Amino acid sequence: MANVIDILKERGFLAQCTNEEELRGLFDKESVTFYIGFDPTADSLHAGHFIALMAMAHMQRAGHRPICLVGGGTGTVGDPTGRTDMRKMLTDADIEHNCECFKKQIARFIDFSDGRALMVNNGDWLRKLNYIELLREVGAHFTVNRMLAAECYKQRWEKGLTFLEFNYMIMQAYDFLELNRRYGCKLQMGGDDQWSNIIAGVELTRRKAGVPVYGMTNRLLTKSDGKKMGKTAGGALWLDAEKTSPYEFYQYWRNIDDADVGKCLALLTFLPMEEVHRLSALKDAAINEAKTVLAYEITKIVHGDQEAEKAKQAAAALFGGGSKAEDMPTVKAAAGTKLLDVLFAGKIVASKSEARRLIQQNGIALNDAKVTDVDYLVKEEDLAGGEAILRKGKKKYFRLVK
Incomplete structure (x- = not known):
């Protein structure tokens, strides 16, 4: 079987690796336990997580063991990476609910039978930490100037980086150390925007556990113009x-x-x-x-x-010319309602101003007829048979039902 590094490279996943030659040799010798973390910032994973899940699936198919780490602990702080403002603070109930949703979704991608993968929650150890013990055991291995130079904090300078978020890197690094101690985890993976946090975990684990461990990142899911996809x-x-x-x-x-x-x-x-x-x-x-x-x-x-x-x-x-498609996104509409309100309420557009702009630019059609009046009211005849087909732009279709 090909080395999994070659598989990830050929498919375009691999971005950075702490020591590719050593890691390649490790993959050839043994089944490597690795982890990827998912913070429960919402009740569903999204397209940005998809590439990490696929990388994890390829690793498992090559014979290595994934640990899917849900952030019941780190989710209480929130990763500042790529953010210009502080994340919304979640309640414990929200975090618990979101973690459960993540577990169900991840199970579609990863085989957890017979111990082939693990699902772990970092709240199990982070919520029990004693602050002074953490400062002495972990804090002594981090220099403030090194942390401040990390890419994950750079976008926060203008509005200010809270001390709460400043601790995120330490918490993620501690995860790697704990996973190494508990499960023999030797590799942390994640998106390329996590490189600073991953390096912190690698260095902490090497110092505290005295064992070789590694970090590897996958490319982010972006369009050809560099903008995020999804x-x-x-x-x-x-x-x-x-x-x-x-x-x-x-x-x-x-x-x-x-x-x-x-x-x-x-x-x-x-x-x-x-x-x-x-x-x-x-x-x-x-x-x-x-x-x-x-x-x-x-x-x-x-x-x-x-x-x-x-x-x-x-x-x-x-x-192909059919007028109905039962599996299109369905939005409720009532005769006499402003089409602009239907677009916004049905989440076809993000704002009413976007709806106005689309209508003014001939970007909305109802049953193949362009709508040009921003005050257009849905008519009974529009919903003949109880439904209508709405087109947004050239390619996005929605089914309006009474």
Whole structure:
């Protein structure tokens, strides 16, 4: 079997590694226990987590053991990485609920049978720590000037970095030490924006445990223009079917830019690389075949074969000229209601100002008829048969029902 580093490199995951030569040798010799952390900032994982879950799945398929760490402890502080403001403080009940939601979602990607993977909550140890003991055991190994130079804190200078958030790096580093002590964990993985935090954990564990451990990051999920992928008009592209329907999820990947198809096929599906290369080489109208395969494969992984097939058929019916598609995102509408209010209430747009702009720019159509009046009221005839098809832009469709 190929070394998992070669698999991750070929598919485009690998960004940085603390000591690639040593880690490669370790992968050749033994089944390595590694971990990735997921802070419960919401009640669902989103597209940004998806690439980390896929990296974890490839690692497991190569014979290594994942620890899925949910942040019941770190979630009380909140990671300042990439933030210009402080995260909303969550209640203990919120954190517990979100952790349970994460556990169910992660189980779709990782095989937990027969001890092949572990699900762990860092609240089990972080919430029990004595502050003075932590300062003496861990704090002595961190220099403030080194911490302040970390990339994860740089965006917070203008508005100020709270002491609460300043402790996040120490908490994450302590996680690695604790996981090494409890489970023999030798590798921490995460997104490339976590490099500073991962390095802190590697250095702390080496000093305190006296054993070689490693850090490795995957590339972030970005578009060809460098912007983050996975954002919709309603916000994040969630992995929870209640927050982002399988049809809407499918359509997102079906409509990505041509330049991003090859990268997404490699990172977000399990298709053999020979097939990835074949599909990526398609040009002009033929690239739609690759997009259809991409959307189907990703939706199958996240929502299962049945939902993927339903979404595919719904899209085919719609783009093939059909007037109805039962699996499109459904929004309630009543005759006499402003269409602008329907768009906002149904989360088709993020704000009413966006709705006005779309209507003014001919970006909204109802039953194939452009809506040009920002004060347009939904009519009974629009909902003939109890429903209507609304199109936003060129490719996004919604089903309005009474």
